[in-house]
Amino acid sequence: MRRLFVFRPEPAARQTIRAAQGIGLDAVSVPLFELQAIDWTVPDANGFDALLLTSANTVRMAGDGLAAFRALPVHAVGEGTAVAARVAGLGVATVGNGGVDDLLAEIPSDARLLHLCGEDKREPATPGRLITSVAVYRANERTDVADLHVLEGQAAVVHSPRAARRLAELVSLEIRSTIRLAAISKATAEAVGDGWQEVRTAPIPRDTELLALAARLCET
Numbered sequence: 331m332r333r334l335f336v337f338r339p340e341p342a343a344r345q346t347i348r349a350a351q352g353i354g355l356d357a358v359s360v361p362l363f364e365l366q367a368i369d370w371t372v373p374d375a376n377g378f379d380a381l382l383l384t385s386a387n388t389v390r391m392a393g394d395g396l397a398a399f400r401a402l403p404v405h406a407v408g409e410g411t412a413v414a415a416r417v418a419g420l421g422v423a424t425v426g427n428g429g430v431d432d433l434l435a436e437i438p439s440d441a442r443l444l445h446l447c448g449e450d451k452r453e454p455a456t457p458g459r460l461i462t463s464v465a466v467y468r469a470n471e472r473t474d475v476a477d478l479h480v481l482e483g484q485a486a487v488v489h490s491p492r493a494a495r496r497l498a499e500l501v502s503l504e505i506r507s508t509i510r511l512a513a514i515s516k517a518t519a520e521a522v523g524d525g526w527q528e529v530r531t532a533p534i535p536r537d538t539e540l541l542a543l544a545a546r547l548c549e550t
Contacts, residue, residue, distance in 0.1 A: 391467035
């Protein structure tokens, strides 16, 4: 059985590690980024019909400003984001099981959405939506990443295109050829580049499906 490496920043990494261990995987966390809250101006909640949340990190990093939007319904990408929103006292109206574009398809096209997010965000492919994006945190590259030669012959899960690009920068072509990767989305799989022993994409961009795929890749 191959060891599974996880590159998410904390605290999300701990959640993935626990879930991976719960299905019998030998999982190790090597965070490539560190989250940092940033100052942000809280918009007038009356100018919006709902909150769009695409990451649980947003809820964790938004700080006291999040309280201004407790009267707004939340449209959340993923159950993890929805859980974080509920814990923060927000009311969740919709939970999308796919990406942000799948979620937007379930929301009225004239809804005025406030998208609280990180600085590094993917723009929705859906045109003409009334979305105002406000960054509340940034993910800084860690400079103290351990020697990634330990990945040789192992498997890994990658949760974002940015993490995929960073991983490709840090792992030599020689080591890549021995590593099996599970990517959370097609965009993530494309961002990681070539030369890996195997790159497969989760059927649904959700940790449960990603780890189920990773479990198959860990089999030797």
